[in-house]
Each structure stands twice: as C-alpha cells, then as structure tokens.
Amino acid sequence: MSNLFQAANASGGVSGPPSAGEYATDRLFRGIALSSAFVIILLVAYILWELGREAAPAVGEYGLSFITGSTWNASKAQFSVLPEIWGTLYSSLLALVLGGAFGIAIAIFLTQDFINHRLATVFRTIVEMLAAIPSVVFGLWGIYVLIPLLKPGAEWLHQSLGWFPLFGTDLAGPGMAPAALVLAIMILPTVAAISVDAFRRIPYKVKEAAYGMGTTRWEAILKVMLPTASSGVLAALVLGFGRALGETMALAMLIGNSNQISLSLFSPANTLASLLASNFPEAGRVEVQALMYAALVLLAITFLVNVAGLAVQQYTIRKFEGKP
Amino acid sequence: MNATAEALFVAEPFQAAGDVVIDCTVNKIFYGDFLAVRDSVVPIEKKKITGFIGPSGCGKSTVLRSLNRMNDLISVFRFEGNVIYHGQDIYAKKVDPVVVRRYIGMVFQQPNPFSMSIFDNVAFGLRLNRFKGDIEERVERALQRAALWKEVKDKLKNSGLSLSGGQQQRLCIARAIATEPDVLLMDEPCSALDPIATRQVEELMLELKENYTLAMVTHNMQQATRVADTTAFFSVDISQGGRTGYLVEMGPTRQIFEDPREQLTKEYISGEFS
Numbered sequence: 001m002s003n004l005f006q007a008a009n010a011s012g013g014v015s016g017p018p019s020a021g022e023y024a025t026d027r028l029f030r031g032i033a034l035s036s037a038f039v040i041i042l043l044v045a046y047i048l049w050e051l052g053r054e055a056a057p058a059v060g061e062y063g064l065s066f067i068t069g070s071t072w073n074a075s076k077a078q079f080s081v082l083p084e085i086w087g088t089l090y091s092s093l094l095a096l097v098l099g100g101a102f103g104i105a106i107a108i109f110l111t112q113d114f115i116n117h118r119l120a121t122v123f124r125t126i127v128e129m130l131a132a133i134p135s136v137v138f139g140l141w142g143i144y145v146l147i148p149l150l151k152p153g154a155e156w157l158h159q160s161l162g163w164f165p166l167f168g169t170d171l172a173g174p175g176m177a178p179a180a181l182v183l184a185i186m187i188l189p190t191v192a193a194i195s196v197d198a199f200r201r202i203p204y205k206v207k208e209a210a211y212g213m214g215t216t217r218w219e220a221i222l223k224v225m226l227p228t229a230s231s232g233v234l235a236a237l238v239l240g241f242g243r244a245l246g247e248t249m250a251l252a253m254l255i256g257n258s259n260q261i262s263l264s265l266f267s268p269a270n271t272l273a274s275l276l277a278s279n280f281p282e283a284g285r286v287e288v289q290a291l292m293y294a295a296l297v298l299l300a301i302t303f304l305v306n307v308a309g310l311a312v313q314q315y316t317i318r319k320f321e322g323k324p
Numbered sequence: 325m326n327a328t329a330e331a332l333f334v335a336e337p338f339q340a341a342g343d344v345v346i347d348c349t350v351n352k353i354f355y356g357d358f359l360a361v362r363d364s365v366v367p368i369e370k371k372k373i374t375g376f377i378g379p380s381g382c383g384k385s386t387v388l389r390s391l392n393r394m395n396d397l398i399s400v401f402r403f404e405g406n407v408i409y410h411g412q413d414i415y416a417k418k419v420d421p422v423v424v425r426r427y428i429g430m431v432f433q434q435p436n437p438f439s440m441s442i443f444d445n446v447a448f449g450l451r452l453n454r455f456k457g458d459i460e461e462r463v464e465r466a467l468q469r470a471a472l473w474k475e476v477k478d479k480l481k482n483s484g485l486s487l488s489g490g491q492q493q494r495l496c497i498a499r500a501i502a503t504e505p506d507v508l509l510m511d512e513p514c515s516a517l518d519p520i521a522t523r524q525v526e527e528l529m530l531e532l533k534e535n536y537t538l539a540m541v542t543h544n545m546q547q548a549t550r551v552a553d554t555t556a557f558f559s560v561d562i563s564q565g566g567r568t569g570y571l572v573e574m575g576p577t578r579q580i581f582e583d584p585r586e587q588l589t590k591e592y593i594s595g596e597f598s
C-alpha cells in the first residue's frame with residue numbers, strides 16, 4: 001500500500017501507515033467476532049425452533065389455557081402450568097431478595113476498606129467457590145441439614161403468626177422456604193462477584209470526592225458508591241435472577257413438587273424447571289409435548305426478565321452516568 | 325542522614341499580619357517509608373487567599389490535603405506535626421476527620437462529579453449537613469457563582485457526568501461552595517478550564533474571600549499574582565537522597581514575586597528552573 005503522506009516525513013519523522021498484514025489481521029478478527037456472534041444467534045434460533053416444533057401439538061391443543069390452568073395430570077392428558085409459573089417467579093424473587101441483599105453486602109464488605117486487600121481476595125475466592133458446588137449437593141444439604149434446621153422455627157412462626165400469609169402453613173418437609181434459601185445461596189456468588197467488579201471499577205477520585213464532602217463511611221457507600229456502581233449491581237441482580245429461574249436439580253429435590261399456588265413460605269410448590277426434570281423420565285409422547293411447551297414458557301419468562309433488567313439498567317446508566 | 329541534619333534548610337516562619345485560621349506546622353509527612361515533605365510552617369490567614377506554588381512533585385498537594393485530613397484515605401500516609409484549626413489540632417485523637425472535612429471543603433485537581441444529576445451533585449453537601457432552608461435557591465446560587473448556571477439551568481436533571489471536563493470542574497466547585505465551608509482548599513482548580521472560565525473562577529475566589537478563607541495550589545504564576553494574597557513556594561530537596569519537598573519561602577505575594585529572599589524562589593518565578 002502506498003503512503004499518501006510520505007512527504008510529511010521529509011524532516012526525518014518515522015510515521016507510517018499500518019502494513020497490509022496488519023490490515024488483514026484486523027479484517028480477520030472482525031470476521032471471527034462477527035461469525036461467533038452469528039453462530040450464537042443461529043444456535044439460539046435453532047434451539048427455539050426445535051423446542052417450538054416439539055411443543056407445537058401441545059401449543060395447538062392447550063393454547064393459552066396452558067398458562068392459566070393449574071392441573072398437571074398425565075393420565076387425563078390435562079396439562080397446565082400456572083402453579084409452576086408462580087413457583088418459579090416466587091422462589092426466584094425470594095432468592096433474589098435474600099441472595100441479592102447478602103451478595104451486595106458482601107461486595108461492599110470486600111471493596112470498601114473493611115478488610116485488607118489480601119484478605120478480601122481470599123474471601124472472594126471462597127465465595128466464588130460456592131459456585132463450583134454441584135446443584136445436587138445443595139439439594140442433599142437442603143434435605144438433610146436445612147429442612148430439619150428450619151422445622152422448629154417454621155412451626156413456631158406458623159403457630160404464633162399463622163394469620164400472616166407468609167406463615168400460613170406448616171413446613172412438613174420440602175417447601176418454598178428451604179428451596180428459596182438454597183437458591184439464594186446458589187445465586188450469591190454470581191451477585192457478589194459481579195457486584196465486586198462494579199465497585200472495583202469506581203475510580204479512586206469518586207471516593208475522594210465523597211470523603212472530601214465530609215461523608216462518613218456509610219454515607220459515602222450508600223449515597224455515592226452504590227449509585228455509582230448501580231448499573232453493574234443491577235447486572236449482577238439480573239444474572240442472579242436468571243440463574244434462579246433456571247435452576248433445576250436442587251429445586252426438584254427441595255420444593256416439594258406440588259401443584260399449588262400459595263404465599264406461604266412453608267407450603268410445598270413447584271417450578272417449571274423442576275417440573276421438567278421430575279416428569280421427563282417417565283413421560284409419554286403427549287406429556288413430552290406439554291413439557292416442551294412448559295420449557296418454552298420458561299424461556300419466555302427468562303427472556304422477559306432479561307429484557308426488563310436491561311431496560312432498568314439502561315435507565316440507570318442514562319440517569320446516573322449521563323450516557324445516551 | 326543525621327550527620328547533615330543541621331545543614332538542612334528550613335524556611336523562616338511567615339508571620340501573618342492578620343488572624344490565622346489554620347496554623348499548619350509540618351515536621352514530616354511520609355508515604356510509607358518515603359519522606360514526602362519536611363519542616364514547613366504554613367499559616368493560612370483568615371479571609372485571605374493563600375497560594376501554593378512550586379515544581380511538580382514538591383508536595384503542594386500533599387500539604388494542602390493534610391489541611392483537611394484528606395490524606396487519611398491513603399493507608400500509608402503519616403503526618404508528623406500539627407494543624408491548629410480554631411484552637412484545635414485536627415490531628416488530635418478526639419477529632420473526627422469527617423467533621424473537619426465538613427468545615428474545610430476541597431476542590432480537586434481532576435473533576436470528580438458524582439454519578440447523579442447536576443442538581444443532586446450541588447445539593448449533596450446541603451443534604452449531608454441536613455440543611456433546612458431553600459435547597460433550590462442555594463443550588464442556583466452555587467451554580468451561578470461557579471459560572472455554570474447559564475449552561476446547565478435547563479438540564480439540572482441530567483447527570484453531572486454528561487458535562488464537558490471544564491463544566492464538570494465548575495460543577496465540583498459549585499458542589500464544594502454550596503455549603504459555604506469556612507475554608508476552601510483548591511488543588512489546581514483551573515487546570516481543566518479555558519481562560520474565560522479561569523477568570524470567572526478567580527473572580528469567584530475573590531468574592532468568596534470576603535467571607536471565607538481559601539488556599540489554592542497553582543502552576544500558573546499569573547494566577548498566583550492575580551488572586552493570592554500570600555504565596556508559599558515549595559521546592560524539592562534531593563540532597564538527602566530522596567525527593568523531599570519543603571517550604572522555601574512564604575510571604576505576601578507581591579514580595580515573593582518582586583523581591584524574593586531566596587535564590588531558589590527567584591529562579592523559579594523567573595522561569596529559570598522548572
């Protein structure tokens with residue numbers, strides 16, 4: 001390639017254009033990046049299409065009543081998932097409130113000079129190791145440790161505050177409370193790790209500005225650091241919520257797989273993912289089609305949650321960071 | 325090091341004519357093992373503007389930030405000496421640095437607005453100090469004084485970070501003056517500003533000094549002569565092996581620039597020395 005500005009080096013400058021090879025590498029990386037993105041889109045489209053194809057008979061058969069009714073009876077070929085939708089959203093929301101609050105608290109603890117840097121790294125690694133524990137182990141722990149542990153408290157709460165909807169039933173064994181608690185622990189590392197990054201990204205000068213105004217440590221954290229990190233923290237919450245919506249194994253073991261809609265923390269319930277996991281192995285052809293429909297519903301919920309999360313995140317970015 | 329100790333230059337203490345608000349006596353300031361500043365007595369006079377000048381790295385920011393305990397944020401920072409503010413050593417155990425910083429405000433070298441609306445940025449200190457009066461009026465006045473009101477009055481809800489660098493710096497000035505702190509420390513407040521905005525900030529400083537006390541670091545000699553009543557010249561001492569900053573000379577600005585006592589000062593202000 002000829003250099004249009006060769007003459008500009010007359011007084012000994014060494015500036016020059018990138019070489020043909022450098023341009024080629026540039027194009028190559030662009031190509032790789034674009035095709036990877038394209039492959040992912042194709043993959044998602046393919047999975048959706050397959051699911052849709054398998055679910056098509058059930059979609060035609062049950063239509064909207066699938067998501068408004070509450071029976072799942074294979075022998076009568078009656079299928080609908082409202083209790084599972086409720087259970088999915090309720091358990092995930094409880095987990096998000098618990099795991100989210102705790103995860104953000106951990107992130108603040110690890111980044112705002114409460115402990116020294118090295119200790120913080122150790123701590124963070126331990127929290128992240130939670131993510132490596134297999135779901136089935138959480139399930140077993142829930143059954144053998146958590147449920148027996150919760151029982152006395154649940155009984156007491158039900159007996160003395162039974163009028164309160166959250167404590168409306170007794171904990172007989174598996175149920176919403178142990179499931180949501182385990183879910184909260186499972187999403188904790190996601191929320192904590194991503195929030196830690198969000199807090200770490202805050203430039204030092206912001207901290208200086210906060211303390212320079214005469215804030216106490218808590219004022220600096222709550223009034224300055226948290227708003228500054230808010231878009232990252234929201235991303236952490238959205239990811240955590242997504243993880244909770246799709247979690248299968250631990251929930252199948254802990255939630256009680258019971259088709260009912262109840263606000264009570266101690267009543268058994270069911271989720272879409274747990275329904276899929278529990279019913280697939282013995283499902284006949286018609287039930288499999290219904291399960292595929294349920295999987296589509298789960299996908300749609302996850303998609304909507306992500307879109308909503310993204311919208312909120314964009315809103316905070318615009319509001320707090322002033323980016324268009 | 326001890327052998328040469330008696331040969332170390334120590335500036336003659338400046339005898340301020342008027343009341344001194346902050347009487348700062350630095351014996352040593354360390355960052356870890358590094359001795360950043362030694363033996364400097366810097367009295368900040370009430371309702372005057374004190375300018376700090378000197379070559380890069382001589383510790384101007386370090387001394388300025390010691391005046392409201394900003395450097396406490398740096399874990400390796402260590403201050404030996406005392407800073408008497410209204411009869412109280414701010415480095416005394418019983419003093420909470422948070423309180424010190426509410427009375428002695430600061431504008432930093434780089435603009436650092438908060439990720440919140442322009443209005444909330446300026447109102448921050450007012451709310452922090454539980455100001456009960458008319459917040460909107462105070463915010464407008466602070467923005468007007470910081471010469472930013474005209475540019476932002478129609479977009480007070482927009483993020484402070486959506487402004488240009490120079491506007492952000494004026495926003496930070498507005499944020500700092502909204503509570504009208506007793507003393508305002510400014511670390512090169514105009515380095516991001518164009519000449520017009522610079523003059524507006526200088527006018528603001530002159531206006532503020534009617535009621536408040538200011539101390540400012542600047543690399544701009546003209547600026548020092550334009551606004552500073554008193555000037556402190558710092559330099560770097562490399563004779564001890566390290567690069568330790570120290571006060572060379574402090575006095576009325578006119579005397580420092582027209583009739584400096586020290587050779588180093590003369591060389592610096594005439595630009596023979598960087």
Ligand SMILES: Nc1ncnc2c1ncn2[C@@H]1O[C@H](COP(=O)(O)OP(=O)(O)OP(=O)(O)O)[C@@H](O)[C@H]1O
Binds near residue numbers: 382383385
């Ligand atoms: N946080 C810190 N940790 C360690 N050393 C520091 C720190 N801040 C400043 N120093 C050192 O202290 C010395 C004085 O720094 P300071 O920032 O006070 O200089 P300055 O006079 O303000 O320079 P400039 O005009 O470039 O802003 C320098 O040698 C610098 O390297």
Ligand SMILES: [Mg+2]
Binds near residue numbers: 384386511541
């Ligand atoms: Mg500096």
